[in-house]
Amino acid sequence: MKKTIFTGLFLTIFFQIQGQLSDDFSDGNLAKSPVWFGDTSDFLVNDSFQLQLNAESSGISRLYTSLKNPSAVRWDMYFNLQFATSASNKIRIYLLLDTTDLAVANGYYIEIGQNGAPDPLHFFSLENGENFLLGSSTLAFEQEVQLDLSILRADNGTWTFYAATENDAFNEILTLSDATFVPENGKLFCLECYYTTTRKDKFSFDDIHVFPLVPDTIAPVLIGASAIDSVTIELNFNENIGADIQVKQIRIEPDMGNPTSIQTSNHILRLAYENTLSSGKAYTCMTSQISDTARNFSGIQEASFGYIKTSTPLPGNLVINEILFDPKPDDSPFIELINVSDMFLNCSDLVLSIEKNNAWTNFSSTTDLLIYPDSFIVFTSDRLSTITNYPSSRANAILEVDLPGMSRDFGSITLQTRTGKIIDSVYYNVGFHHMLLDETRGVSLERISPTSPALRHGDWNSASAQSGWGTPGLPNSQYIRFDTVTSVFHIENQFFSPDGDGHEDFLLIRFADRASGKIATARIYDEFGREVSVIFRNLLIGTDSTGKWDGTIDAQGIAPTGIYILLIEMMNETGIVNSYKEAVTLATGF
Template sequence: NWIASTNVKGGTPGAQNSVYRSNPDNVLPDLLRAALIEPDTLILTFSETILDNQWLIPANFTVDHGIGNPTNVSFINNDHKKVLLLFNAAGFTNDTVYTVTVAAGVKDCAGNLTQNTLSAMFAIGDSVVSGSFIINEVLFYEQTGGNDYVELYNPTNHTYNLKDVKWAVIDNTGQISNLYDITTEGFYLFPHDYVVLAKTAKGVTNFYSTPYPKKILEMSSFPSLTSTSGRITFVNRSFEYIDDFAYNESMHFQLLNSFKGVSLERIHPELPTQDAKNWHSASQSCGFGTPTYQNSQYSHFEDNTSEILVEPEVFSPDMDGKDDVLNIHYKFSEPGYVANITIFDAKGREVKRLIRNEMCGIEGYFVWDGLTDAKTKAEIGIYIVYVEVFNLNGSTKAFKKTCVVGGYLR
């Protein structure tokens, strides 16, 4: 309800405000989330202050799986955005996701009244261990007026309460120098779902398409992220690393004019976090960020049954979020091979020395982003991927694979 004066003198003392206008509140109150804070105590968080105390009765709140209504309902202190539900030996169990339903009739201070029921899911969080969730997307150079954010993804079938997680700051000696609470009340990361950590939700939703804004968790204290490089680490209550990511602006697509406002997305959730090849700039078509939903650069690799597999056969490094990079997979019967990979155009001219004398495992992959050694985008056409491997036993192998750099003709 406040905004800077538009008067040429900078203010309007003794006169009607220059920005005066009707500013009605037509937004219905909503239930943002629910969290168990004690074995028989549930806290509900609403989007705005709730006005009507007469509505605050146990019969208006129901939990499924046979739990039923609470025995007591109250606001928390004077905060009418939060409602406390007390149950008598409810018997909430592990490995069960519950839904609390709130009856219609929730009223805000402007008199807006909900006509439909509201609901939110909650659970008893499983123990958080290494790999329980992964760092999936990072914006470390925010838009002017916006926020940095970090997106988490849960690749498991378990539910985790982020109350059991800390954001750890690691110093130059590798020791934890500071710890930040993710949340003190509770916020759930459900199976195969996303949560975005940010200073403010509006600092994200005002700049990016955010189809699931309830998945944004506002941290009371959000660690500062430098705009060129840094490290993001999450630990559990035992200070065991859950996931750890050292980011660098060199991981971005290098033909971008600026990395400001461009998030860095993880390509494949099952590949290592610290594999630089597994990160790419969010696509331009999605607005350079995909908070709360699947990454624009997400890729599911095909099963590799041959020693060298190139996919997709046609790729277009145009930042549209579809097949922006070429993946060169390898799979050998034994370790110890050293690889060299060179890209040639259809006339046999070398355009990119991709890999030189890099040690391979039994299985892995390399990535070509479509750029040449001259840091220009490869022209549309057919290219030869020449892979040569050798080991100390004198065994050598050579492979020629073709790919196509596609794009729009203008």
């Protein structure tokens, strides 16, 4: 597919004012506007409105058209050679010719095609029919040539060549000086194709324009800035800039200090710093008195940019936070992850393994995933239904993927890298739902704390009714944020009401780090000293260990309202047991 020739080419010292030759072949013929002559029977305008070689057999075919050139001129053109060029299959484009008799002609031409690869673009002068190589491009071709080309010739004989391959930007590929032949003496523009039988229809051309030029008086414009890495910043201008950039002409806020090096390459200015950019922070780059190659100086210009340092997820900083494993018929299951770290996590290498009926199914996203600190990502089979059926959701955190089905009763989910390193693993069970819920279908299970393990009943709770039975992409309705524990343990919701309304539905015990390694048992007693529930027995306490009482009496439903005694017994490695008692209140209406 052809690329539109770039307009407003303020890349060197000229810009377009009036066309002398212009043909995009949209009229479908070669007989007018402009008139082409030569081997016209060997060419046609194809269905894409491009000029195409269509010869009967091997040979050399030429097309000419007349033109009148000023002393400063620009040529724009597109061509596609659908083969690897060689000495037998090549192209010559005569920019200036004073006669059709090439044996005695004067002018300039470009050529692509030689034996051996890669093939650069060569630029020749033609003096009384004799060829002189003036220069070769930095761009070279090994396969098919698909090229947009812009050539500028200044009054003083300076030639500058710009090229853009398919899906690429224009870059300078050659510059030189030669004033042997002045453009005013050129009367003709010529396309010349050398081809074998297999290449007789593989040349095409389009958007041929020749323009007079006047000096550029417009200063370069700062288009944007971007961080290449933590110490390198790249500025992008709309045209080539001068190389004499000084430190005082550039400033980064917040202050990065002075750059240790400044490099220019065409329209790009690259800055290197000793200080490093902070991940997740916004910056502003300010420039002043930046010149183009015509010595037009800009005023003060600004461009904003940011820098994000990505990290690979590690165990504990990306966790499975919410699960809908038993959706309603019109809904879709979902799995929510939360980044609990202060890092930007690149999750493109992760795999979710879902266990159902003792069989594991792996799922991985086909798109790049970057999860910001304290942010969520939700995988679902039907994004629209998840957003519609769960109003307490964040739409831009929800991704539609080919998520495998999950068991409606119980199962396991493992988050791991493609190499098998486990990042998080959870076990879920329909019995983890609040016992007062008559219907759990369509109700998600929420992790009480993302910093605690999630393999037991006490680590999960049903999403609240007020939230709409699920919070995909938002903080869990049953979320407990732990502050630092200064004692051996800390009780969250010492007054609680286990009515399933999402507000203080359970009592939560959180152990301090200094309790790690001890064995603990927690029991609940009523006001008469009768044991009514065992929260956990012989629990080996680790970092961020927790226990939950949801108000149930062992195998007998919800306990009556009233004051209860929590007894925690902790045994250390020497066998010494310490006991702790706390009064807790089970109430209604909280």
